[in-house]
Amino acid sequence: MRRATIIDIALALGVTPSTVSRALAGNSRVSLTTRQKVLNKAAELGYQPNVVASSLRKGTSDTIGMLVPRINRNFFSHVISAVEEVLNPAGFNLLICQSHERLIKERQAIQVLLKNRVAGIIMSHSIETTDFEHIIQATRQRVPVVQFDRVNKLIPGPRIVNDNFTGAHLAVKHLIRNGYNRIAHLTGSMAVNVYQERLNGYKYAIDEAGLVFEPSMVIENAITRETGFEEALKLIAKNKVDAFFCAGDFSATGAIQAIQHSGLKVPTDIGVVGFANEPFAEIIAPKLSTVEQNAYDMGIRAAKSMIKVIADNNSGDGIEEIVPVRLLVRESSVK
Amino acid sequence: MRRATIIDIALALGVTPSTVSRALAGNSRVSLTTRQKVLNKAAELGYQPNVVASSLRKGTSDTIGMLVPRINRNFFSHVISAVEEVLNPAGFNLLICQSHERLIKERQAIQVLLKNRVAGIIMSHSIETTDFEHIIQATRQRVPVVQFDRVNKLIPGPRIVNDNFTGAHLAVKHLIRNGYNRIAHLTGSMAVNVYQERLNGYKYAIDEAGLVFEPSMVIENAITRETGFEEALKLIAKNKVDAFFCAGDFSATGAIQAIQHSGLKVPTDIGVVGFANEPFAEIIAPKLSTVEQNAYDMGIRAAKSMIKVIADNNSGDGIEEIVPVRLLVRESSVK
DNA sequence: TACAAAAATACAAACGTTTGCACAAAAAAC
DNA sequence: GTTTTTTGTGCAAACGTTTGTATTTTTGTA
Numbered sequence: 167m168r169r170a171t172i173i174d175i176a177l178a179l180g181v182t183p184s185t186v187s188r189a190l191a192g193n194s195r196v197s198l199t200t201r202q203k204v205l206n207k208a209a210e211l212g213y214q215p216n217v218v219a220s221s222l223r224k225g226t227s228d229t230i231g232m233l234v235p236r237i238n239r240n241f242f243s244h245v246i247s248a249v250e251e252v253l254n255p256a257g258f259n260l261l262i263c264q265s266h267e268r269l270i271k272e273r274q275a276i277q278v279l280l281k282n283r284v285a286g287i288i289m290s291h292s293i294e295t296t297d298f299e300h301i302i303q304a305t306r307q308r309v310p311v312v313q314f315d316r317v318n319k320l321i322p323g324p325r326i327v328n329d330n331f332t333g334a335h336l337a338v339k340h341l342i343r344n345g346y347n348r349i350a351h352l353t354g355s356m357a358v359n360v361y362q363e364r365l366n367g368y369k370y371a372i373d374e375a376g377l378v379f380e381p382s383m384v385i386e387n388a389i390t391r392e393t394g395f396e397e398a399l400k401l402i403a404k405n406k407v408d409a410f411f412c413a414g415d416f417s418a419t420g421a422i423q424a425i426q427h428s429g430l431k432v433p434t435d436i437g438v439v440g441f442a443n444e445p446f447a448e449i450i451a452p453k454l455s456t457v458e459q460n461a462y463d464m465g466i467r468a469a470k471s472m473i474k475v476i477a478d479n480n481s482g483d484g485i486e487e488i489v490p491v492r493l494l495v496r497e498s499s500v501k
Numbered sequence: 502m503r504r505a506t507i508i509d510i511a512l513a514l515g516v517t518p519s520t521v522s523r524a525l526a527g528n529s530r531v532s533l534t535t536r537q538k539v540l541n542k543a544a545e546l547g548y549q550p551n552v553v554a555s556s557l558r559k560g561t562s563d564t565i566g567m568l569v570p571r572i573n574r575n576f577f578s579h580v581i582s583a584v585e586e587v588l589n590p591a592g593f594n595l596l597i598c599q600s601h602e603r604l605i606k607e608r609q610a611i612q613v614l615l616k617n618r619v620a621g622i623i624m625s626h627s628i629e630t631t632d633f634e635h636i637i638q639a640t641r642q643r644v645p646v647v648q649f650d651r652v653n654k655l656i657p658g659p660r661i662v663n664d665n666f667t668g669a670h671l672a673v674k675h676l677i678r679n680g681y682n683r684i685a686h687l688t689g690s691m692a693v694n695v696y697q698e699r700l701n702g703y704k705y706a707i708d709e710a711g712l713v714f715e716p717s718m719v720i721e722n723a724i725t726r727e728t729g730f731e732e733a734l735k736l737i738a739k740n741k742v743d744a745f746f747c748a749g750d751f752s753a754t755g756a757i758q759a760i761q762h763s764g765l766k767v768p769t770d771i772g773v774v775g776f777a778n779e780p781f782a783e784i785i786a787p788k789l790s791t792v793e794q795n796a797y798d799m800g801i802r803a804a805k806s807m808i809k810v811i812a813d814n815n816s817g818d819g820i821e822e823i824v825p826v827r828l829l830v831r832e833s834s835v836k
Numbered sequence: 837t838a839c840a841a842a843a844a845t846a847c848a849a850a851c852g853t854t855t856g857c858a859c860a861a862a863a864a865a866c
Numbered sequence: 867g868t869t870t871t872t873t874g875t876g877c878a879a880a881c882g883t884t885t886g887t888a889t890t891t892t893t894g895t896a
Contacts, residue, residue: 184883223885225851259598282564449781553851557851
């Protein structure tokens with residue numbers, strides 16, 4: 167059963183393909199009567215537009231490429247979901263790739279998206295990425311790039327970021343107000359804006375309270391539950407910390423386990439605040455105080471930004487949209 | 502900066518586009534020397550194949566459509582991730598849609614995928630879907646459909662399912678062995694194969710142990726944490742249950758909270774086993790015993806199955822692949 | 837009734853590939 | 867040295883749309 171084309175409709179109606187095309191597109195140059203005839207015949211033949219042909223002719227597609235480190239990470243899957251929710255009603259589809267946090271895979275993915283002539287790319291770069299040439303290349307081909315979460319200013323186009331600084335500031339201030347004053351910070355790689363900004367927020371809060379910033383209290387690359395557990399264990403042993411501000415909920419969970427493993431109590435002996443509000447944060451015991459990162463909001467904004475950039479033909483260069491965060495105070499940080 | 506095409510390469514080299522096309526495709530009909538020249542020139546011009554044009558000409562694309570109820574559900578995001586991991590190296594891309602558990606959106610999504618001339622569709626249908634005509638329509642157009650998790654036999658093509666029956670059987674048998682004998686079952690909609698099979702496994706285990714099956718102990722549409730909490734509360738109040746087998750970890754969490762809310766203890770007074778092994782299952786207190794549902798494995802199999810079906814030109818009709826499950830015994834079900 | 841303006845439709849080229857067939861040149865076979 | 871086979875290229879059409887321009891038809895006006 168060959169699929170019906172515009173030509174089949176044209177032939178059946180004794181008009182030309184161009185008229186059918188315009189009729190289907192709702193072009194005002196075709197009369198209402200023929201448009202109706204075309205629509206009827208299209209329905210009758212079960213016509214399904216061939217967007218591949220359409221894209222080729224128009225030189226652009228209705229597909230937006232999405233590139234994230236890992237599809238199955240809670241944060242990213244929520245962003246993707248939100249992006250889809252906005253883009254789909256707007257007539258766009260989502261072509262999704264993951265970099266697995268590898269630069270090589272990220273490069274390949276960009277090529278795949280460009281080969282597919284996507285109308286734009288929404289992305290968050292891998293943790294390995296320090297050279298952004300492959301991404302800039304896309305913008306040079308006039309394929310707009312909207313970055314979110316992990317972003318870099320070298321790449322033209324809008325950026326949607328969390329208010330990481332404020333989130334960290336709020337979290338640490340909250341710990342200090344609650345009587346903690348030897349606060350360690352478990353974080354990720356300083357090559358990523360996200361962790362840099364959280365560290366800055368941490369430092370600012372420490373300064374602001376008149377406490378002394380101790381570099382030995384900041385541990386980089388401790389972002390998983392396992393590394394969080396290990397590093398927290400060491401810090402407890404030698405640095406007499408009385409609180410942890412963790413740049414992620416996973417390391418925060420590790421820290422809690424390390425504290426309990428050391429025979430101490432959360433929050434009485436040591437307080438903990440995480441970052442991200444992962445779904446388990448309010449299920450674990452004690453319930454984890456954390457900075458809510460609104461993945462959904464971020465996805466909505468990224469998608470809307472993309473639609474705008476496409477509509478305005480590559481505007482929005484360098485605009486940075488900051489998504490507000492909230493500190494969720496639960497049990498792990500209040501004595 | 503216009504993008505280089507095959508014609509540009511041909512012109513620069515004084516050969517025809519057809520030769521360039523064949524050279525790039527590695528066709529043996531073109532000599533090694535010209536192929537090398539073509540490849541060099543392609544690199545020099547920064548040539549990126551236009552897969553849109555290629556797809557139009559070939560009549561099929563390298564894009565696989567993926568349709569799930571919700572991208573951001575842990576299970577689905579893991580399946581998607583695994584599918585991507587297999588499909589990408591095989592040269593396929595993923596076009597992703599979500600149905601939001603709505604039949605209307607599912608229908609639209611299928612149309613979108615067909616319009617995009619995807620080479621196949623990997624999907625799990627919405628909870629509302631009882632009429633499968635829109636999906637069968639795809640197969641009629643020779644677009645292969647591979648179903649996973651929530652599947653229906655009316656739809657031609659392979660199906661990848663969990664061993665829900667065995668999982669439920671193991672879980673309930675385990676509860677019985679551990680001294681529980683008034684076991685309630687919180688589950689989802691009976692319109693979905695997944696929950697039907699789990700109920701069957703539950704019944705079988707009850708029968709097998711010589712216990713009496715009580716319909717009042719089975720609560721449908723109690724699959725979220727909230728409904729799990731409410732229904733568990735009611736059952737505890739009037740049915741003197743001593744265990745819950747829940748068809749999902751969310752309702753299991755709700756049940757645990759209801760038990761604790763009623764002043765009882767897990768697992769001493771009431772045992773709980775969930776289903777899915779959500780990430781929080783081993784973080785909550787008490788750690789949740791659950792049936793591991795290997796989303797990753799399922800995704801790998803679905804993707805491989807799709808590749809095979811495409812390669813063999815729509816074979817594999819009606820083949821059902823059953824993914825083994827494991828019972829993870831933790832704290833919530835052992836007195 | 838004639839003529840201009842407006843509306844509706846037709847024509848044809850283009851988007852960038854792929855591929856069956858034709859053809860020439862080189863290599864192999866006789 | 868002729869014929870056959872092999873190897874390498876070229877030619878041209880096709881995939882299904884879209885769209886600028888040309889043409890026809892309709893409508894309005896004098």
